[in-house]
Amino acid sequence: MNSKRLIYVAGPTASGKTSLAIKLAKHFKTEIISCDSRQFYKEMAIGTAVPSSQELADVKHHFIQQKSIQNPYSVGDYQKEALDLLKNLFQTKDKVVLVGGSGLYADALIDGLDHFPKVNSSLRKELQKQFEVGGITALQKLLKKHDSNHYKKIDLENPRRLIRALEISLSSGKPYSSFLGNKKAPNFFTTQKLVIQWERATLYERINLRVDKMIAQGMEQEAKKLYPFKEINALQTVGYKEWFNFFDGTIAHEKVADEIKKNTRRYAKRQTTWFRKYTNAINIRGGSPAKNTIMKL
Numbered sequence: 001m002n003s004k005r006l007i008y009v010a011g012p013t014a015s016g017k018t019s020l021a022i023k024l025a026k027h028f029k030t031e032i033i034s035c036d037s038r039q040f041y042k043e044m045a046i047g048t049a050v051p052s053s054q055e056l057a058d059v060k061h062h063f064i065q066q067k068s069i070q071n072p073y074s075v076g077d078y079q080k081e082a083l084d085l086l087k088n089l090f091q092t093k094d095k096v097v098l099v100g101g102s103g104l105y106a107d108a109l110i111d112g113l114d115h116f117p118k119v120n121s122s123l124r125k126e127l128q129k130q131f132e133v134g135g136i137t138a139l140q141k142l143l144k145k146h147d148s149n150h151y152k153k154i155d156l157e158n159p160r161r162l163i164r165a166l167e168i169s170l171s172s173g174k175p176y177s178s179f180l181g182n183k184k185a186p187n188f189f190t191t192q193k194l195v196i197q198w199e200r201a202t203l204y205e206r207i208n209l210r211v212d213k214m215i216a217q218g219m220e221q222e223a224k225k226l227y228p229f230k231e232i233n234a235l236q237t238v239g240y241k242e243w244f245n246f247f248d249g250t251i252a253h254e255k256v257a258d259e260i261k262k263n264t265r266r267y268a269k270r271q272t273t274w275f276r277k278y279t280n281a282i283n284i285r286g287g288s289p290a291k292n293t294i295m296k297l
Contacts (some may be wrong), residue, residue, distance in 0.1 A: 004090045004189040007297065008035075008106055009099040010275050011196030012268035014206040015286055018051050020196065021099035023290035024297075025059040028095045033082060034063040035100035035109065038237055040078075041069045043226060046219045047239040049210065069226070069234040079108040083186060090189060103274040110191050112183035119167045127163045127170075142166055147175035155270060160236060192297060195275045198286035204265055211261050214239065220256075223247075238263045 007028075009021045025032050034040075038048040042065040050064055062085055067073050086109075089096050098106060130138050139162040144151040146169040155161055165176040172179075198206070223243035226235055230244045242259040245251040251259065275281070282296050 002190050005095050006189050006191045007097050008193045012271040013101050014210045015196040017099050021097050022059050025097045027294050030093045030095050031060040032097045035102050035105040037102040037105050040067045041234050043069050046214050046217050046222045069232050075108050082109045101271050112185045114180050114183045116168050116179050117172050119171045123167050127166050131159050150177040193278045193281035194284050195281045196284045196286050207264050208261050238267050
């Protein structure tokens with residue numbers, strides 16, 4: 001059995017993943033790889049709740065604010081770079097900690113990626129226009145027509161996922177779902193998944209407090225600097241979109257915080273659904289001492 005182990009700390013936003021990951025990394029004298037797809041970008045700090053300077057100093061982190069929003073960075077790019085890093089880290093360490101709420105990126109690293117054909121960028125732009133004109137309903141109807149199987153499984157409220165499935169289906173002439181299932185998992189490490197779980201009411205309270213803290217730290221000013229780039233994919237993110245709507249004049253200032261909290265709660269619900277499929281995970285009660293988790297590893 002492979003002695004090298006990746007410990008993945010998963011859980012919805014505001015569940016305490018960073019804190020637990022740092023405690024585990026300190027205990028095992030190892031480093032942390034982030035799989036939070038928004039913490040990759042150096043322009044997005046407050047709104048993505050990147051680890052504090054003290055936390056970054058306590059344990060070496062990778063994939064934190066190493067990219068610019070103006071440089072496209074795909075899940076495939078991440079998978080390749082993260083696998084290369086893991087091979088390097090496992091030369092001297094038996095355990096490495098992976099942390100983040102972007103399940104798609106974590107799964108790509110742990111389980112491998114399906115291979116899809118290349119897509120013409122003009123098709124993506126055309127689908128984006130259809131979304132802007134017809135809303136998410138237009139994308140949903142189009143996907144139902146071209147790939148009814150994937151339509152039943154996809155998050156129908158996520159326009160990025162809908163556009164991705166449609167661009168593959170339309171460019172290849174084959175359903176997006178026909179390209180699924182050809183992934184190959186890496187074989188040089190094993191993985192133990194940990195999923196932090198809170199009672200819903202408590203998690204929502206933590207989310208509300210985090211949003212209030214972000215706003216106090218200057219989230220509005222950060223979003224204003226990014227407003228000229230609001231069409232960039234990385235910024236189609238809860239916490240920024242609501243401020244952009246305010247700058248556009250479509251929402252009142254006093255309603256922004258409530259909108260961010262509401263949409264963050266919805267995002268946390270989708271994350272929880274995603275992590276529920278991890279049948280081999282160890283479930284961690286939110287707020288429990290890290291030593292209890294360490295004993296299970």
